[in-house]
Amino acid sequence: MQAAVLTAEELERLLAQEFPEAFHDGSGLSILDVWNGGARVRQGPRRNATRPGGTVSGPVLMGLADVCIYVAILASIGWVPLAVTTNLNINFLKKPAPGALIAEARLLKLGRRLAVGEVGIRAEGEDDLVAHATSTYSIPPRT
Amino acid sequence: MQAAVLTAEELERLLAQEFPEAFHDGSGLSILDVWNGGARVRQGPRRNATRPGGTVSGPVLMGLADVCIYVAILASIGWVPLAVTTNLNINFLKKPAPGALIAEARLLKLGRRLAVGEVGIRAEGEDDLVAHATSTYSIPPRT
Amino acid sequence: MQAAVLTAEELERLLAQEFPEAFHDGSGLSILDVWNGGARVRQGPRRNATRPGGTVSGPVLMGLADVCIYVAILASIGWVPLAVTTNLNINFLKKPAPGALIAEARLLKLGRRLAVGEVGIRAEGEDDLVAHATSTYSIPPRT
Amino acid sequence: MQAAVLTAEELERLLAQEFPEAFHDGSGLSILDVWNGGARVRQGPRRNATRPGGTVSGPVLMGLADVCIYVAILASIGWVPLAVTTNLNINFLKKPAPGALIAEARLLKLGRRLAVGEVGIRAEGEDDLVAHATSTYSIPPRT
Numbered sequence: 001m002q003a004a005v006l007t008a009e010e011l012e013r014l015l016a017q018e019f020p021e022a023f024h025d026g027s028g029l030s031i032l033d034v035w036n037g038g039a040r041v042r043q044g045p046r047r048n049a050t051r052p053g054g055t056v057s058g059p060v061l062m063g064l065a066d067v068c069i070y071v072a073i074l075a076s077i078g079w080v081p082l083a084v085t086t087n088l089n090i091n092f093l094k095k096p097a098p099g100a101l102i103a104e105a106r107l108l109k110l111g112r113r114l115a116v117g118e119v120g121i122r123a124e125g126e127d128d129l130v131a132h133a134t135s136t137y138s139i140p141p142r143t
Numbered sequence: 144m145q146a147a148v149l150t151a152e153e154l155e156r157l158l159a160q161e162f163p164e165a166f167h168d169g170s171g172l173s174i175l176d177v178w179n180g181g182a183r184v185r186q187g188p189r190r191n192a193t194r195p196g197g198t199v200s201g202p203v204l205m206g207l208a209d210v211c212i213y214v215a216i217l218a219s220i221g222w223v224p225l226a227v228t229t230n231l232n233i234n235f236l237k238k239p240a241p242g243a244l245i246a247e248a249r250l251l252k253l254g255r256r257l258a259v260g261e262v263g264i265r266a267e268g269e270d271d272l273v274a275h276a277t278s279t280y281s282i283p284p285r286t
Numbered sequence: 287m288q289a290a291v292l293t294a295e296e297l298e299r300l301l302a303q304e305f306p307e308a309f310h311d312g313s314g315l316s317i318l319d320v321w322n323g324g325a326r327v328r329q330g331p332r333r334n335a336t337r338p339g340g341t342v343s344g345p346v347l348m349g350l351a352d353v354c355i356y357v358a359i360l361a362s363i364g365w366v367p368l369a370v371t372t373n374l375n376i377n378f379l380k381k382p383a384p385g386a387l388i389a390e391a392r393l394l395k396l397g398r399r400l401a402v403g404e405v406g407i408r409a410e411g412e413d414d415l416v417a418h419a420t421s422t423y424s425i426p427p428r429t
Numbered sequence: 430m431q432a433a434v435l436t437a438e439e440l441e442r443l444l445a446q447e448f449p450e451a452f453h454d455g456s457g458l459s460i461l462d463v464w465n466g467g468a469r470v471r472q473g474p475r476r477n478a479t480r481p482g483g484t485v486s487g488p489v490l491m492g493l494a495d496v497c498i499y500v501a502i503l504a505s506i507g508w509v510p511l512a513v514t515t516n517l518n519i520n521f522l523k524k525p526a527p528g529a530l531i532a533e534a535r536l537l538k539l540g541r542r543l544a545v546g547e548v549g550i551r552a553e554g555e556d557d558l559v560a561h562a563t564s565t566y567s568i569p570p571r572t
Contacts, residue, residue, distance in 0.1 A: 022200065057165065058209050058228055063202035085201055086400065087373050087422060089232040089518040091545050091563060093538040108549075108561050109522040113399065114372065114424065116520050118547070118561065120537075132537050132547065134520060134563060136373060136422070138400065229543065230516055230565060232375040234402050234420060236395040251406075251418050252379040256542070257515065257567065259377050261404070261418065263394075275394050275404065277377060277420060279516060279565070281543065308486065343451065344495050344514055349488035371487050375518040 002036035004075040011071055018081050022067070029067065032102070034075035037110070041068040042124070043101040061101070061121060062090055065133035068103035069117035073137055076110055082140045083115070090133035100124040113139055145179035147218040154214055161224050165210070172210060175245070177218035180253070184211040185267070186244040204244070204264055205233055208276035211246035212260035216280055219253055225283045226258070233276035243267040256282055288322035290361040297357055304367050308353070315353065318388070320361035323396070327354040328410070329387040347387070347407055348376055351419035354389035355403035359423055362396055368426045369401070376419035386410040399425055431465035433504040440500055447510050451496070458496065461531070463504035466539070470497040471553070472530040490530070490550055491519055494562035497532035498546035502566055505539055511569045512544070519562035529553040542568055 006014075008031040015023040023029055028044030043064045066085055073083060105119040114136060121131045149157075151174040158166040166172055171187030186207045209228055216226060248262040257279060264274045292300075294317040301309040309315055314330030329350045352371055359369060391405040400422060407417045435443075437460040444452040452458055457473030472493045495514055502512060534548040543565060550560045 057206075058231070059202045059206035062205040062231070063200075066201050084238075085235055087232070087234050088201070088205070089230070089375060089563065091230050091537065091565065092228055093545060095227075108520065108558055116522060116561070129537055132545070132563065134518065134561065136520065232420065232518060234394065234422065236402060251377065251415055259379060259418070272394055275402070275420065277375065277418065279377065343492075344517070345488045345492035348491040348517070349486075352487050370524075371521055373518070373520050374487070374491070375516070377516050378514055381513075 004034040004036055005078045006034070006075050008032070008034050011074060014079055014081075015071075022063075028100075029064075031071055034071060036076050037072065038104070038106045039068055039072035039075055040102065040104045041071055043103070045099055058092065061092065061096075061131045062088065062133070064101060064103050064121060065090055065105075065119045065131065066135060068105040068119045069107075069133075069135045070137065072105040072107055072117055073110070073115045073139075076107060077115075077139070080139060083137045086136050086138045088133060088135040090131055092131050093129050096121075096123045096130040097126070101130065108134070111139075113141075115139060147177040147179055148221045149177070149218050151175070151177050154217055157222055157224075158214075165206075171243075172207075174214055177214060179219050180215065181247070181249045182211055182215035182218055183245065183247045184214055186246070188242055201235065204235065204239075204274045205231065205276070207244060207246050207264060208233055208248075208262045208274065209278060211248040211262045212250075212276075212278045213280065215248040215250055215260055216253070216258045216282075219250060220258075220282070223282060226280045229279045229281045231276060231278040233274055235274050236272050239264075239266045239273040240269070244273065251277070254282075256284075258282060290320040290322055291364045292320070292361050294318070294320050297360060300365055300367075301357075308349075314386075315350075317357055320357060322362050323358065324390065324392045325354055325358035325361055326388065326390045327357055329389070331385055344378065347378065347382075347417045348374065348419070350387060350389050350407060351376055351391075351405045351417065352421060354391040354405045355393075355419075355421045356423065358391040358393055358403055359396070359401045359425075362393060363401075363425070366425060369423045372422050372424045374419060374421040376417055378417050379415050382407075382409045382416040383412070387416065394420070397425075399427075401425060433463040433465055434507045435463070435504050437461070437463050440503060443508055443510075444500075451492075457529075458493075460500055463500060465505050466501065466536045467534055468497055468501035468504055469531065469533045470500055472532070474528055487521065490521065490525075490560045491517065491562070493530060493532050493550060494519055494534075494548045494560065495564060497534040497548045498536075498562075498564045499566065501534040501536055501546055502539070502544045502568075505536060506544075506568070509568060512566045515565050515567045517562060517564040519560055521560050522558050525550075525552045525559040526555070530559065537563070540568075542570075544568060
């Protein structure tokens with residue numbers, strides 16, 4: 001497991017500065033671990049994000065999938081905040097129990113212009129996948 | 144254009160009752176039109192949903208795409224709130240200007256067990272697509 | 287409907303020269319029409335491509351979807367044979383009757399580096415969609 | 430690693446009987462291994478399937494991805510030939526060198542009505558992924 005270019009702490013600080021709407025104290029997001037080619041992100045329980053019966057809504061899962069792969073890319077290539085998601089494909093596999101979610105991302109490709117990753121999301125402490133996504137990011141030319 | 148089974152007003156009322164976390168006064172969502180096989184939904188500007196530079200974040204676009212196809216299904220088959228999204232694939236095509244978004248969904252298939260739809264999202268008043276998604280829903284057996 | 291940069295005849299000739307494994311006399315592919323931003327391609331019946339019961343196999347539908355969007359891109363930007371598919375997402379909606387298939391593609395985005403298109407496939411002479419796909423292509427820098 | 434319900438040999442025999450257009454002596458497909466929840470399938474080099482420069486064409490990769498997940502499902506639930514692909518999403522990551530391909534599939538969900546799997550494809554003997562796909566199958570009611 002090769003070392004990441006940025007640590008979880010550095011990434012949390014940079015993301016809170018640049019994307020305060022997404023990474024703020026109430027967002028419930030925390031970066032548990034990063035390495036070269038991957039990341040693990042926790043989404044704490046959020047108010048207003050549950051469906052009847054107490055399950056977590058789709059947009060929360062989609063947002064978490066997107067963030068986790070984005071963090072894996074930044075951890076692997078350094079701070080390139082203008083990398084943008086161009087495609088995201090998500091399969092919803094199982095209704096999650098109420099509570100926190102753990103996402104773990106793995107990069108499938110890290111090219112000069114495009115990065116592709118996959119991510120599995122589980123309810124904290126459980127084995128079954130709640131959702132699985134793959135996503136593509138366009139990386140701006142670095143000067 | 145065949146008539147919808149439920150009107151936009153009926154759908155807004157039912158959705159606010161059943162999914163108050165998603166359809167509430169502050170959500171900015173309104174159903175502009177529904178017909179048999181499609182729907183048009185407006186997402187008003189949301190605080191906390193912009194990225195640096197003023198553009199709308201990915202989760203808002205993903206949530207709007209999901210809601211719009213869901214509304215098109217309910218308008219076409221009636222009130223089946225337990226229909227669930229099983230897959231969503233979205234392409235982000237252009238950074239939207241700040242402001243409201245208009246999503247227009249069209250069902251590609253409406254089977255007994257599965258429905259598939261596509262949706263295009265534009266900034267209000269503009270022609271270019273901001274995002275395009277296709278999504279699949281599992282429809283529970285009706286008794 | 288703006289004119290295409292290359293005609294259907296020019297495209298068929300160039301594709302047969304450059305991709306003889308895909309575009310040959312026995313492939314059953316013919317370009318029916320092209321315009322700026324779209325294309326219509328016919329896949330004649332192919333031996334060895336049917337499933338039990340006489341329906342067309344998945345790879346034929348996936349290949350046809352890919353080719354049709356590729357033709358729409360070339361018709362719109364000119365001969366750039368090194369454009370490559372980076373992502374394809376297809377929904378299979380209905381078993382096609384035996385016989386020819388008609389694919390119609392429409393570009394959703396035509397950028398400098400990425401093009402995104404959607405395509406609907408029908409059995410010839412029928413209204414219902416057999417399959418629907420969206421696909422992304424990476425366009426090499428032009429000099 | 431739980432045992433599969435059907436062995437690789439049984440699956441090859443059944444597939445050759447039921448889908449002779451896809452599994453025949455010249456198809457180059459062989460099932461290397463199956464287990465409960467996964468499968469590994471080899472695609473030998475095929476004539477007429479290369480692109481200029483000798484790389485394997487997209488439809489071959491898409492077909493191999495589809496077959497490998499299908500085999501993983503059959504190995505896990507038994508012979509249900511009427512299971513059909515409803516969605517396939519593939520990312521093309523790297524041009525494969527000429528030669529054989531190895532696909533390895535893993536089921537993400539195996540429900541009563543829907544199965545979802547992912548598959549990675551590599552050139553034989555290499556580490557990098559050539560393509561990665563996720564796919565959904567509709568399983569007919571069993572009586």
